[in-house]
């Protein structure tokens with residue numbers, strides 16, 4: 236948040252901004268954070284971010300902006316790696332394509348719209364880019380994306396990450412609206428389940444089962460962290476989500492009907508519930524009729540224990 240406030244200094248007028256701001260507040264979203272949205276849209280406005288353009292994704296109006304420091308990186312070609320000749324148009328097309336596809340997939344799963352507008356801000360995360368490709372600002376409809384990390388993706392490095400980060404952050408934006416006071420562990424776990432579904436959709440079930448942990452999750456150094464009931468980092472949560480999803484695909488955790496469709500229904504049910512903590516996950520499992528081989532219902536506590544057991548064997 237602070238970085239974001241400091242970063243934006245371009246002074247370019249946006250004649251339609253006020254109207255779009257008002258439309259967004261008016262139309263949107265009964266149970267939501269109108270005040271927060273207004274406050275943050277005012278931040279965008281007061282810093283006069285350059286509006287680069289807009290596109291529509293599944294009837295959501297996406298506006299995108301660039302900060303002065305990110306524009307400077309583009310102008311000077313100060314990227315982490317140099318590619319063939321850089322084209323801003325192709326770069327923006329790439330970003331648009333990834334967000335459009337993944338917003339579309341999210342909307343298909345949700346089968347409804349929770350927001351009408353989304354704002355993407357191309358930024359310079361500085362050293363923080365080692366840890367983040369994109370960041371959703373809490374209780375807003377604003378996603379910041381790092382210019383140099385996205386430039387690498389644009390050059391073709393680990394393209395699956397562009398899909399993952401798009402749907403992951405878009406899931407957070409919806410989560411702030413649907414389940415505003417959820418704890419961090421479940422915010423992240425639900426976003427990870429959506430990114431996993433996107434990975435399966437784009438790379439296939441087998442790639443998810445065999446490559447996601449290596450490519451995305453990273454090494455789980457302390458298996459005990461699986462058992463944590465409070466957030467202790469992304470690595471154990473990605474291993475936990477992977478274990479759960481792999482078991483559904485392989486039949487270790489049984490569901491009736493199409494497994495991926497069931498997982499999609501599970502994902503939205505878990506995301507949109509207003510329960511906090513494990514209960515949201517457990518209720519979604521119950522609603523989807525997810526059972527183990529002894530016909531017992533699945534709970535997150537059981538998934539934690541099952542995985543921990545497997546890791547110790």
Ligand SMILES: [Zn+2]
Pocket residue numbers: 403407422423426
């Ligand atoms: Zn996240």
